[in-house]
Each structure stands twice: as structure tokens, then as C-alpha cells.
Amino acid sequence: xxxxxQTPKFRVLKTGQSMTLLCAQDMNHExxxxxxQDPGMGLRLIHxxxxxxxxxxxxxxxxxxxxxxxxxNFLLGLESAAPSQTSxxxxxxxxxxxxxxxxxxxxxxxxxxxT
Amino acid sequence: xxxITQTQPGMFVQEKEAVTLDCTYDTSDPSYGLFWYKQPSSGxxxxxxxxxxxxQQNATEGRYSLNFQKARKSANLVISASQLGDSAMYFCAMRxxxxxxxxxxxxxxxxxxx
Numbered sequence: 001x002x003x004x005x006q007t008p009k010f011r012v013l014k015t016g017q018s019m020t021l022l023c024a025q026d027m028n029h030e031x032x033x034x035x036x037q038d039p040g041m042g043l044r045l046i047h048x049x050x051x052x053x054x055x056x057x058x059x060x061x062x063x064x065x066x067x068x069x070x071x072x073n074f075l076l077g078l079e080s081a082a083p084s085q086t087s088x089x090x091x092x093x094x095x096x097x098x099x100x101x102x103x104x105x106x107x108x109x110x111x112x113x114x115t
Numbered sequence: 116x117x118x119i120t121q122t123q124p125g126m127f128v129q130e131k132e133a134v135t136l137d138c139t140y141d142t143s144d145p146s147y148g149l150f151w152y153k154q155p156s157s158g159x160x161x162x163x164x165x166x167x168x169x170x171q172q173n174a175t176e177g178r179y180s181l182n183f184q185k186a187r188k189s190a191n192l193v194i195s196a197s198q199l200g201d202s203a204m205y206f207c208a209m210r211x212x213x214x215x216x217x218x219x220x221x222x223x224x225x226x227x228x229x
Contacts, residue, residue: 031215100169102165108158108159
């Protein structure tokens with residue numbers, strides 16, 4: 001049971017380059033999320049999705065785009081990377097709002113450095 | 116406003132002893148879940164334990180237990196028989212049953228001494 005997986009695990013970009021981070025979950029979860037975590041700080045929500053074909057902005061969406069074409073996948077794109085986007089990126093998934101709030105399950109993270 | 120407070124930035128515990136990590140929360144919503152996550156130095160976020168606001172009994176998962184005191188709005192994590200591998204950052208979090216949003220505390224760094 002893989003849970004939540006992320007690719008790649010590490011990446012170095014130059015300013016202005018673009019890239020896509022891929023998240024996949026095998027738990028049939030409705031909700032998926034992208035967070036970033038900066039040194040010494042907690043997680044901040046970038047974008048989230050409540051179902052296939054839907055996305056919404058979180059706390060820090062600027063400079064990022066997302067897509068959820070399939071229920072099990074959630075993609076995070078950086079169109080023109082900036083040094084301020086150097087961070088560790090986590091994907092997470094959870095079941096929907098029917099019933100008690102369940103946990104979010106996190107992927108292993110992607111460490112991105114923008115030079 | 117909904118908020119999670121972890122007042123212990125760092126803690127030490129001797130190996131094999133028990134330790135309590137404090138967490139208080141603030142919400143006026145009656146339906147919510149409380150969670151603890153572990154983040155070791157390798158970086159991943161590991162879900163440890165969950166407590167629903169309507170659960171009558173405290174949650175337990177192996178060596179982890181959640182001391183849920185609803186009237187005091189506290190959800191402390193108790194780790195019994197600490198192991199060296201328990202050294203990590205621990206985050207308390209809350210989510211309303213009606214919301215997608217997971218609210219995190221600032222975390223407590225636990226160091227287990229041999």
C-alpha cells in the first residue's frame with residue numbers, strides 16, 4: 001500500500017525555469033492538497049482540490065498552478081521559478097466531508113531549490 | 116478564531132520514560148477532529164493519532180495516547196516508553212468536520228536522551 005507518493009524527491013531549478021510536481025494517492029480520497037514548508041516553520045497551504053476537475057486557492061497560491069484531471073493525481077506547477085519558492089513541498093490527501101474529519105495523509109515531500 | 120497552541124518549543128526525555136506534549140485548541144464549532152503528526156529529521160509528515168470531538172474515550176495507538184480534555188480544550192500527546200527514534204518534531208492539528216482546512220500548531224521538538 002503506497003499511500004501518497006510524490007515525484008521527484010529532489011530538484012534544483014534556475015530562476016525562470018518551470019517544472020511540475022506530481023502527487024499520486026491510492027486511497028481513493030476525494031480531497032488533495034499541496035503545502036510548502038520553509039525552515040523552522042509549519043506547513044502553509046498552496047492549493048487544494050475537493051474532487052476530480054476542481055481546484056481552489058489556499059493561503060499562498062501566487063506563483064503556482066495546479067490540476068486534478070484524475071482523482072488519484074494532483075499536479076503542482078511552477079511556471080517561472082523564483083528563489084522565494086525554495087522550499088519543501090508536501091502533497092496530502094484525505095477523505096471528503098461526509099462524516100467525521102479524518103486525517104490528512106502526507107507524501108514524503110519534494111525538496112526544491114531555486115538558484 | 117480557530118487556533119492550535121503548542122507552548123513547548125523543545126523538550127527532552129530520557130529513553131524508556133514517558134513524555135507528554137501539550138496542545139490546546141480554540142474553536143466554537145462542536146464537530147472537529149484533533150490530530151498529531153510526527154516529523155523526523157528525514158522530513159516526512161507521519162500521522163500518529165486522531166481524536167474526534169464526540170469520542171468518549173481517549174484515543175490510543177500503540178505507545179501513543181491522546182489525553183483529550185474537552186472542557187479544557189486540550190489534546191495532549193502522551194508517548195510511553197520513549198525510544199531514540201521518537202526524537203522528532205511533533206505537530207498538533209485540528210480540522211472541523213465541515214471544512215477541508217487542517218490547522219497546525221507551531222510544533223514541539225522532542226529529543227530522547229539515551
